[in-house]
Amino acid sequence: MTAEVATRRDAAVVRAAHPFAFPLVSAVPGPVRRVPGLGVIVKDAALLRGVLMDSAHFSKNGPGAPSDLWTPVLGPRVLLNMEGADHLALRRQLAPLFSPSFVDGFVAESLGAATRSLAAALAAGEPVDLVAHARRGASHVISRLVGLEEGRFDDAMFARVSAVTGYVTLARPRLGPRQLASARAILGELGEHAARAYAGDESTVPGRMRALGLDEREALGAVGAFVLTGTETIVSYLPRLVALLVDSGWHARIASDPARGALDAAIAEGLRVTTPSPVMLRAVSAPTRIGPVAVRPGDRVILGTYWADTALGAFDPEGNPSASLKQLWFGAGAHYCLGAPLAMAQIRLALDALLAHPGLRIERRRPARGVLIPSYAELVVRA
Numbered sequence: 001m002t003a004e005v006a007t008r009r010d011a012a013v014v015r016a017a018h019p020f021a022f023p024l025v026s027a028v029p030g031p032v033r034r035v036p037g038l039g040v041i042v043k044d045a046a047l048l049r050g051v052l053m054d055s056a057h058f059s060k061n062g063p064g065a066p067s068d069l070w071t072p073v074l075g076p077r078v079l080l081n082m083e084g085a086d087h088l089a090l091r092r093q094l095a096p097l098f099s100p101s102f103v104d105g106f107v108a109e110s111l112g113a114a115t116r117s118l119a120a121a122l123a124a125g126e127p128v129d130l131v132a133h134a135r136r137g138a139s140h141v142i143s144r145l146v147g148l149e150e151g152r153f154d155d156a157m158f159a160r161v162s163a164v165t166g167y168v169t170l171a172r173p174r175l176g177p178r179q180l181a182s183a184r185a186i187l188g189e190l191g192e193h194a195a196r197a198y199a200g201d202e203s204t205v206p207g208r209m210r211a212l213g214l215d216e217r218e219a220l221g222a223v224g225a226f227v228l229t230g231t232e233t234i235v236s237y238l239p240r241l242v243a244l245l246v247d248s249g250w251h252a253r254i255a256s257d258p259a260r261g262a263l264d265a266a267i268a269e270g271l272r273v274t275t276p277s278p279v280m281l282r283a284v285s286a287p288t289r290i291g292p293v294a295v296r297p298g299d300r301v302i303l304g305t306y307w308a309d310t311a312l313g314a315f316d317p318e319g320n321p322s323a324s325l326k327q328l329w330f331g332a333g334a335h336y337c338l339g340a341p342l343a344m345a346q347i348r349l350a351l352d353a354l355l356a357h358p359g360l361r362i363e364r365r366r367p368a369r370g371v372l373i374p375s376y377a378e379l380v381v382r383a
C-alpha cells in the first residue's frame with residue numbers, strides 16, 4: 001500500500017468521527033472564510049499560527065471559545081480558559097511536572113508494566129488491540145495524575161470521561177443541562193480523589209502540585225485540564241500512527257534499521273497527518289482581520305489545524321514536510337500543549353515495543369463513530 005492510500009485510510013477515521021462536520025469544513029473554499037451559523041473558519045497554517053500568537057485580539061475566554069464549554073464544569077482557572085499574566089504564572093508553576101527528568105520517570109512508572117505486557121503479547125504472536133492498550137496506558141497515566149490507586153481508573157471511568165468530550169460538536173458551543181450534570185459528576189469524583197492526594201505527601205502529582213505552590217483549586221483545575229486534554233489525544237494517536245506506519249510500509253523500514261534514522265520524522269509526520277486535536281477555538285476580543293476577513297468581538301474563530309496540516313500532502317517521513325509547521329498540531333503561542341513532552345514519551349515507549357517486530361501486520365480495524373477526537377475503536381495487530 002502506498003503512503004497516499006495509508007493517508008486516505010486515516011482520513012476515513014476523521015470522517016467516521018465527524019460525518020457532517022468533516023465534509024462541511026473540507027468543502028469550505030480558501031484559507032479563511034466566514035460561515036454563517038458556525039464562525040470564521042481558518043484552514044491556512046500561517047494565518048492559523050497568526051491567530052494563536054495574537055493574544056491581543058483572540059482569546060480562549062469569551063463567546064464560542066473553550067471557556068463556554070469548560071468553565072461551567074471546571075471553574076474559571078484551568079489553563080485552557082485563562083489568558084494573560086495569571087495563565088502564564090500557572091503554566092510556569094506547572095512546568096516542572098513536564099520537565100524531561102520528571103516525565104521520563106513518570107512514564108516509566110505508570111506505563112512500564114503495560115508496555116512489558118504489550119511486548120510479551122507481541123513476542124508470543126498474540127493478537128493485540130492497540131486501542132485497548134492505549135486506553136489502559138492512558139488510564140494508568142490518569143490514575144497517577146489524579147492520585148488514584150493503581151487500577152481504580154477503570155474502563156467504566158474512562159468511558160465516562162470520553163462521554164464528556166463526546167458532547168462537544170462544532171455546532172454546540174455549550175453543554176446542555178444534562179451533559180453539564182454528568183460532566184460535573186465524573187470530574188467532581190476525580191476531583192475528590194485529587195483533593196485527598198493534594199493533602200497528602202509529594203509522591204502523587206496533586207501532592208507535588210502543592211509543593212510547587214499551587215493552591216488546592218488550581219491543582220484540581222490542572223488535574224481536570226490534564227484529564228480532558230491528555231487522554232483521548234493519545235488514545236487517538238498511537239493506533240493511528242501504527243496504522244499509518246504499517247499501511248505505508250514504513251514500519252518494516254524503520255524496524256529493520258538499527259539506527260532508527262527516520263523515527264523522529266515518522267512520529268512528526270504521523271502527528272501532522274492525524275492532527276489528533278483537529279480544531280481549536282478562539283473568541284475575538286478586539287476587532288482585527290484574519291487575512292482578508294474582518295472579525296469583531298462576538299465572532300467565533302474555528303482554527304482547522306487538521307486541514308492546515310494535511311494540506312502538505314500524504315504521510316512522508318522521507319521528505320518530512322511537517323518540519324515547516326513547527327509542531328502546529330500541538331498549537332502555538334501561550335497555550336501550546338503543556339503535555340507535549342509527556343505525549344512524546346508515551347509514544348516512544350510504545351513504539352520501542354512495536355518496532356521490535358518488522359513483520360507487524362494489521363488484522364482488524366474499526367474507526368470510532370461520532371466521537372470528538374477521531375480514533376479507531378479497534379486496531380488489532382499481530383507480530
Ligand code: HEM
Nearest residue numbers: 079080226229230233276277280330331335337338339343
Ligand atoms: C498527541 C497528543 C496530544 C496532542 C495532539 C495535543 C494537542 C494540544 C493542542 C493543539 C493544544 C492547544 C489548544 C489550543 O491552543 O486551543 C493543547 C493544549 C494542552 N494540552 Fe495537549 N495534546 C496532546 C497530549 C496532551 C497530554 C498527554 C497532556 C497531559 C497532561 C496534554 C495537556 C495539555 C494542556 C494542559 C493544554 C492546555 C495548555 C494551556 O491552555 O495553556 N496534552 N494540546
